[in-house]
Amino acid sequence: QVHLVESGGDLVKPGGSLRLSCAASGFTFSDYYMSWIRQAPGKGLEWVSYISNSGSTIYYADSLKDRFTVSRDNAKNSVYLQMNSLKDEDTAVYYCARGGGSGRGFFDNWGQGTLVTVSS
Amino acid sequence: EIVLTQSPGTLSLSPGERATLSCRASQSVSSNYLAWYQQKPGQAPRLLIYGASSRATGIPDRFTGSGSGTDFTLTISRLEPEDFAVFYCQQYGSSPRTFGQGTKVEIK
Numbered sequence: 001q002v003h004l005v006e007s008g009g010d011l012v013k014p015g016g017s018l019r020l021s022c023a024a025s026g027f028t029f030s031d032y033y034m035s036w037i038r039q040a041p042g043k044g045l046e047w048v049s050y051i052s053n054s055g056s057t058i059y060y061a062d063s064l065k066d067r068f069t070v071s072r073d074n075a076k077n078s079v080y081l082q083m084n085s086l087k088d089e090d091t092a093v094y095y096c097a098r099g100g101g102s103g104r105g106f107f108d109n110w111g112q113g114t115l116v117t118v119s120s
Numbered sequence: 121e122i123v124l125t126q127s128p129g130t131l132s133l134s135p136g137e138r139a140t141l142s143c144r145a146s147q148s149v150s151s152n153y154l155a156w157y158q159q160k161p162g163q164a165p166r167l168l169i170y171g172a173s174s175r176a177t178g179i180p181d182r183f184t185g186s187g188s189g190t191d192f193t194l195t196i197s198r199l200e201p202e203d204f205a206v207f208y209c210q211q212y213g214s215s216p217r218t219f220g221q222g223t224k225v226e227i228k
Binding site (some may be wrong): 062 | 121151153155157159161163164165166167170176208210212213214215216217218219221222
């Protein structure tokens with residue numbers, strides 16, 4: 001079955017950087033868009049970014065596109081989120097999810113999430 | 121950006137009762153590309169409904185999605201103990217993808 005495992009979450013100081021990874025298994029990874037969604041403590045869901053199956057189409061939430069970069073390696077069945085210039089408000093659980101693309105923009109499988117804490 | 125507003129914020133009901141959750145969009149959702157998710161404490165969200173009314177794999181038929189345009193509804197016909205959770209709607213008719221703020225269904 002579909003399995004998504006995020007890693008890379010950590011405690012980081014404001015202004016720092018972090019790279020999250022998501023390893024996928026149980027499906028043909030190169031056939032699917034992948035997305036990142038985050039959830040601040042006690043808050044709702046916030047969509048962050050999606051990347052097309054080939055990596056040629058990428059979209060970010062407007063408030064994040066200058067600091068976050070999504071990428072994927074289909075040979076490794078993995079998607080990544082590079083986060084730079086981190087702020088306190090970036091503190092959240094970051095989920096990777098399958099989906100996000102045109103016509104199939106819902107998220108049918110989610111990882112368990114990885115916690116990013118931005119604090120001095 | 122399409123803003124989704126969910127109501128009510130909290131719904132207090134007893135097992136066996138019917139739950140009706142609303143999701144209103146700030147503009148029409150293209151092709152009724154609206155999904156619903158359930159999230160329990162400490163867990164990742166789970167897809168319930170996509171395309172406004174199609175149940176995801178393995179979702180019981182007590183969960184029904186309806187609506188079109190700007191007004192959408194998730195109905196749980198008879199609440200089971202395991203249904204109490206937070207529910208989110210999400211639109212994917214346009215980018216950026218957006219979520220509603222959530223409705224908590226709690227035990228009365």
